[in-house]
Amino acid sequence: MVSPFLQKFFTRAASAAGKTKQKACERRPTLMKQAKRLLIPCLAALLTAVCVLPAPQRQAHAQPMAQVANAAGDTSAFYLATRSNWISLMPGDISLIQLNTQEGLVRQAPDGKILPGLAASWQPSADGKTFTFTLRDNLKYHDGTTITAQDFVYRWSSDKEFMRTFLEIESVTASDNKTLSITFTHPGDYFTRNLATGNFVPIRQAFAEAKGDAFGTTPANTQFSGPYTVTEWSDTLVRLERNPNYWDVPSVKVPRAVIYLDVPQDTAWRMYNEGKLDEIALDDSQAFMAVPDETHPAPRLSTAYFLIQSKTGPLANRHVRRALAYANPWFSWTGAYGHGGFVPEGMAGLNSTFREEHAPSLIPDPYVAKSELATGLRELKLGQLPPIDLYLDSMNLPDFGSFYHEVLGITINPKVVPYQQRLELAEDGVAPMSYHIWAADFDDPANFLELFHSQRGPYAANWSNAEYDRLLDAAYNSSQRAVRMQNLQAAEDLLLQEAPVIPLYQMQQVHLVQPFTVLQRPPSSIGDAFLLRDSSKGPRAAKSILDFADQSSISQYALAAATQLYNQNVIRGSVNANDELNFYPRSNVSREEFVTMVVKSLGLAEDFAPLPFTDVSDDRWSAPFIRAAVAAGVIKGSTNAAGEQVFRPGDKITRAEIATVLVNALQLQKKTAPAFSDVKSNHWAYSFILTARANNLISGTSNETFGPEAAASRQDAAVMIYNGLKIKPTPSTSTTLQ
Template identity: 30%
Template sequence: MKKSKFSVLSLFLVMILVLAACNGGSKETSNEKEEGTSKSTGPKVLNVNNSSEPGSLHPAKAQGTHDSWILNHTFEGLTKKTEEGKIVPAVAESWESSKDGKTWTFKLKDGLKWSNGDPITANDFEYAWKHALNPDTAADYAYQLYYLKGGEAYNGKKGKEEDVGVKATDDLTLEVILEEPTPYFLDLTSFYALFPINKKVQEENPDWALEAETHVSNGPFKLTEWKHKESIKIEKNDNYYDKDKIKLDAVNFALIEDENTAWQMYENGELDLAYPLPVDKQGQLVNSGDKEFQNGPDLAVYYYNLNTKVKPFNNIKVRKALSMAIDRKMITENVTQGGQQPAYGIVPPGIPDATGDFQENTGNLFDENVDEAKKLLKEGLAEEGMKKMPDFSILFNTLDAHKKIAEAVQEMWRKNLGVEVKLENAEFQVKLDREKAGDFQISRAGWIGDYVDPMTFMLWETDGAYNDADWSNKEYDKYLKESKTAMKPEDRMPILHKAEKLLIDEMPIIPIYFYTKPYMVKSNVTGIYAPINEYPSFIYADKK
């Protein structure tokens, strides 16, 4: 009985001490949070949102930012880019090129390992690049390897694999031979289509990149969980050569198509980084002085594809009329509200010309003019034997910003041209698949430069992998071919200016605006930066 009373009293005293400690701890933690210096004793986990379920986390099969944002944190190529955009060694420790610029020799770092412990060798790059070029792989980005000698011929079933200009001369040496000198080739080696893949893994399981359990990579993080259409988790890769500089233990991607939902999660503390943002929030934040709001340039253009194989979008006058009837300034100021610049060409600011900036030197390649648009539409329809526009729709992937832009364009065409258009939304991967199949009339699109050169925006070469407008012009093709063989900027840049002008003159696509990169990141997260042609990078991020 005495023992029982003593136990109760002891328990009571212990509870008082525990409560006091908890209250004291809560007060201290609260103060630390207010000062932005809260300390975490558990794993450092960053929570972000990815706007769509990835189609594949295979470097050769990836198609868009919903894939590449994760790939850029789980893989690494021969080179990588610093925050300032400088090309620096990654898997390669050094390289050199021949005087004619056609032969490149890369020396790999010794002792590198895949996330499963296998050694990384030059053979992994030779195998990966030839795998992407293999016509049976059906890699959309195979064309980025056409710069290799014999690359296009092999991909087009007109050449042999052994004739492709990439060869591992030993485990740590990769020799690359180009068809022609390519000024931006070194930049391209940091792009995800040129990442290595593990040959043994690929040959044992061709579907290795579709599940976390079988995924093998070589970057700072490795894929450890993939709940399809729900979430993805990547964790620090202890086999990464620079692992001591990686501060985060894991990154959770919530797969959220609705940016308004992502914003609510950010406000509730469920996300540490939110991108993209709801357009109305962007407008409020641009000049707010909010320290968590980040914004900067983006090497990217927002545009509409016009299916040139479907009447009346095969008619240049109709295409021009639709473009000239859009008020881009109204869209950037009242809809997107993120400091975007109206686009009257396809190449965004931020790319060096022979002198100055390429886009600034280009200027506006067309004007908005409602009266001229009405005239062109009438003439174009008459040429196609039509009295009015047939039923058609704008296809866009499920994102509120895309819907609001489409609604603005819908109203402009109704008001300015008397044209009625329907709106149709779909999941991002579904939209991409429909574009490849030509199953659309007009579709929303965006393009982020794969490298810093105007050539990365010249997508509309005949039968090009991303020529979703299905447009063809022999003179345009000729310009692109000529620019690929000219090494000096003063020789090749004027050719690319001609190509862009020709493209806009025929208007198979409708440029809308040049992107910016507005995103939110919590104040206790440091080390995140946004390369000009990539989504925000958190490779070297830290969380207090």
């Protein structure tokens, strides 16, 4: 008997399959208008549906959030953060917690290979549909109770509909405590890969039913079968400890992990730079601040694309569709075709990834696009292509219409409609063109290519092709891995050449990882899928100002500031003609240099609105930092004699300007303090300078004077920012876990 709670939790609507599956899985990112930096993280589709849980009984955190351990000073624990304020403990959910506290029959290695997990071995049947797994000896949950084959049967029986729809499992039986047989809906070598996602994990029936509705709501009401257990789960953090009963304890190198919840992005940035976090995920508004040596982009198994209605009207002409595909706007804007093709980078192939093994068959080329359009118009006996409606649910996208008009001389009319309406118009074949994003449900190219199968996919009203169906059917029914992959490759080639779909780009998640930390993740993973059992870390090697050849020129009062900002990557120095790293402490700092230092130190996010300054071009090195400062209200610029708004980025910044920028950046309330003799009450920055002095940001050139119009040196700028960070600190640190 399945507990009522498990039935309530695991039941999925039948509409998760077929046409409506896309509605559940599609996600729309906020696109960067500056497409040159194609570092676009977005929410990938999770394998579990959203459902209502009983109110969680979270623990009251023993320490306030302010008591945060220092990642750099503790090699016995990982320190991570998430903006989410909720992480489920329910076995079978997909999350960073589940990936490391629960284990299934198999697991995925950092190189993408599928390795034995709780199963010691498995054997497929002759027809490739049934796999028989043999469990390891003496498997135990964290509490010492035995893991048996019946626990997997119970997990399957609790959620049969989901198992069939997403994992393609037809039935699960146990012949004894160690032997498990899984029959899938059709042959396929990739089924074992799907079992590594974390959905199919053991649940002990007696434990789950004894806990009832409380099952999976607290650590005490959950059993853990993976390398870590949850020892604390509050509204501020989740704490993991190495599972002493895990079958492969010696391989778990780092015994603990702390995941802080509901951490704002700017706070996470500063905590990372101060060595308090081992990793952070950057969103597109912070990608410009990525430290090259610490940047690790990861594919998100998602593709953005145009869907073309290919059965009626001018777009039924193959050459017209190919013209639109060859003129791919994203390729022209970025100079790169995402990672190429409809199947995204990171998706599993035969021996490595699908994209590494198979190049896309259509590479955009504006000259070919014009030729294809001319051929199509001749066949249609048209002198000009009629306007084409492009259905979107947001205008926060690049101007596709202007691009196509410039390249092909055609008119694309954007039509903004509600999200659900756009999906319905597209799937019903009403929308001539529509913009979509498809995110993977499982790690196999068929997850994308099946969208266009005339019987199994949602797009039959837009395009159908008998040869395409034949290739996918051959792959669907093949138990030979190489043959199956060849058919999938041929199917994608045909799809791209016929162009009912125009792949635009593929999403990435950009991670910053500390140089003292090695966080492993499989090449085809969704979200923050870190394999902590395979990860490691060492002590942080602190940077020293002795790295600078001119360190002796740094004044004593600036040593602490220069050291901290150097370690936080706010200042990096520059290399001279003798290949020496220098700080140039007494050189003047420019307006754009100081703004860059402030944005880096506070983790301010970039806004992609057009820059208001006529003297700052989009391709200027400091443009992203200036844009972030404008968005945060830190700078406004000035008006020149021609009436233009300017920033004067290369001008030396004055001490008065520095005080103003810092007061704005730190959002300080105006305060009074003893006035400097050379700053009169009618000075434009009078209130800012007094507020800065009241908050100990500045001390003046003497007790009586400030030198408001004097240019600031690099070391003085560092000291003022250093003082500002004391006013707005990140959560304080302790070097040990309590």
